[in-house]
Amino acid sequence: MPVRRRCAVWGISLAVVFGAAQLGTAPSAFAASAPSVSAVSPTSGATAGRTRVTVRGTGFTHVKRILFGSAAGSSIQVKSSTQLLVTAPAHAAGRVDVRVQTSAGTSAQRTADHYTYVSPPRITAITPTSGTTGGGTRVTVTGANFSHVTAVTFAGKIGTALSVTSATKLLVTAPAHSAGLVAIQVKTAYGASAAVTADRYTYVAPPRITAIAPSSGTTGGGTRVTVTGTDFSHVTAVTFAGKAGTALSVTSATKLLVTAPAHSAGLAAIQVKTAYGASAAVTADGYTYVAPPGKVTAAAVTATTTSLKLEWTNPTGSDFSGVMIRRSPGTVPPSSRSAGTLVTTTSKTTTVYSDTGLTPGKSYAYALFAHSTADAYAAADTVVGTTKPSGGGNPDTATALTAGWLDTCAVLTGGTVDCWGINGYGQLGDGTTTNRTTPTPVTGLTGVTAVTAGMAHTCAVLTAGTVDCWGDNEYGQLGDGTTTNRTTPTPVTGLSGVTALTAGDYHTCALLTDGTVNCWGYNEYGQLGDGTTTNRTTPTPVTGLTGVTAVAAGDSHTCAVLTDGTVNCWGYNGFGELGDGTNTDRTTPTPVTGLTGVTALTAGWLDTCALLTGGTVDCWGDNEYGQLGDGTTTYRTTPTPVTGLTGVTAVAAGWGHTCAVLTGGTVDCWGDNESGELGDGTTTYRTTPTPVTGLTGVTALTAGDFHTCAVLTGGTVDCWGDNESGELGDGTTTDRPTPTPVVGLN
Known part of the structure; x- marks a missing residue:
């Protein structure tokens, strides 16, 4: 209890109170003031904290905490009652108030205490x-x-x-x-x-060259050079002493092929360029240009029933070392020294050679290339000859065939064409729209070297290198600048130098002598290869395609063999028929994945097949009926070998079936067989190759949508499969599950 004491001092009354209650009511003039913040430095820091911050203000005695928003700082160091240091805690990005807490209270929020947390980048x-x-x-x-x-x-x-x-x-x-x-x-x-x-x-790393082969070539260019090295994954160009090579094909990160450009004689450094630099000069990149010898002249041919004797005049000059002779069936000579079939390479003194073992009554075209000791080649001299028919028979027999949807056409040895089957659009070219069950001549057509048929149109290459077309023209597939159907042959506008043709359902493509390709007609899926989906009524170049040796068209896609044996495809790709591992349509040529050594192509409705140098066949695309021949019905987006097939010399694909000519002149077929188009006497589908019954001596083959035809030795023709419109040419409309002779061509 408080104790009170009174005393009187000089008249003053003083009360002294001892006790907790009264001590707690001491006057406020003796209490400490709450802290106040007047500045912080720095005014910002990382969201991770750890920034050392100086805080200035007043009342910084008995400091308990420093708050950054609601988070407490650490390592507080009070320098004086007006300054302290603190380490900022971690905090989310944004502005906070820095407040000082002491025993006397917490500093009030104000602009001066603002501190901004900034996120790291x-x-x-x-x-x-x-x-x-x-x-x-x-x-x-x-x-x-x-x-x-x-x-x-x-x-x-x-x-x-x-x-x-x-x-x-x-x-x-x-x-x-x-x-x-x-x-x-x-x-x-x-x-x-x-x-x-x-x-x-x-x-x-930039590319590096370790070797080139061959290390020399003609000054005219055209030599195919293989370059090996490293870091070839992003090649943009290959130059020969600064001049760009052509037909560049990068096969791997360590290998590429390129065609040498023309250049003056002498040593030229090859340089590989990529987006990441260019190869440095090394001894291995030296390529020697050599002037070629003169050209072979006065080539002539003398025929027997099974041989053609070639005679020519050699060029003069010490650099001449011999002649390479190459051959193609038909009347179009090989266009390059890698095209066609190598017949022989002669010595520098040889001027006569007999090509034996040929088929009677058949035409053959030859190219004779003079070359030097440095393997430099001159331009070829060419000659065409036709073996005599055996037994004195009619020489006007079939040399080549093509099959459309429900029609068939044959090129005869005299350069004319006969067609038969459906004719609703005038695709038989006889001036009518009447179906024909036996061969009927195409009106006014002569000098034909090759023929191709689409869904309902037909085109022919003439000896002059021009093209005539007839039939359906809804999308401009006849190439005459209109969409008017034609029942007789009509010239394709502005086209010359054609060596081969192919027709899809509603488009047509031509291979030219310079190794490029022109296409026209339907283009919804980019099958013309010009980078658009615009239909064309006249020939249009395929974008960026050179060095082509063969071309084939399917329903809405097109493929081409290049001089290096690879293949490019473009157009519709819904079933992987472009072979690039995807189902993406392409409007310009796209390489087929992993395919080399190709000598010939065929394209079906939604699939493609390639004949390889070893006599095997790879196929890709739609496989609903087993038309890829791999023993399954699984479609493939990249090339897949046909099971157990070797010794193949030619291949042809229809709507859902495929057939191959073997070295013995027999034929194997596989795929759809609903109409007997496999020729094995049944209508059973086959997923692997099955021999055609009783067929031998085959020299050429074609496949329509649901029928198949073959040229036999001597120029006769057999057909089998669907015959609803007379496309088998046997005078009836009865389907045939085994080969049946075409009337008038046997």
Whole structure:
């Protein structure tokens, strides 16, 4: 209980109170004031915390905590009642108040105590994602929080010429670095970007040449050169002493093929260029241009029933070493020294050669190439000969065939054409629309070397290298600049130098002497290869395609064999018929995956097959009926070998079936057989090759949608399969499951 005492001192009454209750009511003039913040420095820091912050103000005695928003700082060091230091805690991005708590209270919020948390930078994308090992690539980095960038590193190496264009974008020049994958990191005063997939950048070494073959060629160019080395994955060009080679084909990261351009005689350095640099000069890249010898002249031919004797005049000059002779069936000579079949290579003194073992009554075309000791070749002299028919028979027999939807046409030895079958659009070319069950001459057509048939139109190559077409023209597939159907042959506008033809359902393509291809007609899926889907009524070049040796068209896709034995395809790809491993339509030529050594092609409705140099066949695309011949009905988007098939000399594909001529003159077929088009006496589908019953001596083959026909030795023709419109040519409309002779061609 409080004790009170009174005393009187000079008339003053003083009360002294002892007790807790009265002590607690001491006057407020003696209590400490609450703290106040007047400034913080710095005023911002990383969201991860750890920034050392100086706080100024008053009342900084008996400090308990420093709050950044609701989070407490650490390592408080009170320098005086007006200044302290504190380490900022981690906190989400944004502005907070820095408040000082003492025993006397907490500082009030005010503008002076504002502190901003800033997130570290973050990368969301880089472009480009790769560059040369020498550095120098300008890289755009996008992301967030780029306002305070101090450096950008590539696996720890600092990039140069940094330019921050906004808080979300910057540009930097990559430093030099060894080949491989590195991480790009953006650094700011508030931290560094965390590693993410988006920050990956690949350093790629420039190409390097280790060998070339051959190491020499003619000054006229045209030599196919194989270059081996490293880092060929991104090749943009190959040059010969600065002149770009053509028909570039990169087969792997260590190998490419290129056609040498024309150049003056002498040594020229080959250089491989990529987006990542160019190959350095080395001894291995030296290529020697050699002037070719003169050309062979005065080539002539003398015929027997089974041989053709060639005679010619050799060029003069010490550099001449011999003649390479190549042969093609028909009347169109091989267009290059890799086209056709090699017959022989003669010595420099030889001027006569007999080509034996030929088929009676058949035409053969020859190209004779003079060459030098340095393997430089002159342009060819050409000659065409026809063996005499055996037994004195009619020489006007079949040399080639083509089959359309429900019709068939044959080229005869006299250069005329007979057709039979359906004729609703005038596709038989006889001036009518009447179906024919036996061969009927195409009106006014002579000098024909090749013929092709589409769904309901037909086209022929003439000896002059021009083309006539007739039949359905709804999409301009006749190439005469109109969409008017024609019942007799009509010239294709502005087309010359044609060596081969192919027809899809509603489009047509021609191979020209210079190795390029023109197409016209229907183009909904890009089957004309001109980079568009616009129909064309006159011939239009296929984009970027050169060095072509053969061409084949399916329903709505087209494929071409190149001089290096690879294949490009374009158009519809719903079932993988382009062979590029996808189902994406292509409007320009696209390489078939992993395919080399191709000598011939055929295209069915939604599938494609290639004959390889070893006599085997690869197919791809739709396989609903087993038409790929791999023992399944699974469609394939890349080439797949036909099961157990060897010794093949020719191949033909129809709507859902495929057939091949074997070296013994027999034929195997597989796929759809609903109408007996496999010729095995049944209507059973086959997923692997099955022999055609009783057929031998076959020299040529064609497949329509549901029927098949073959030229036999001597120029006779057998057909089998569907015959609803007379397309088998036997005078009836009865389907035939085994080969049946065509009337008038036997």
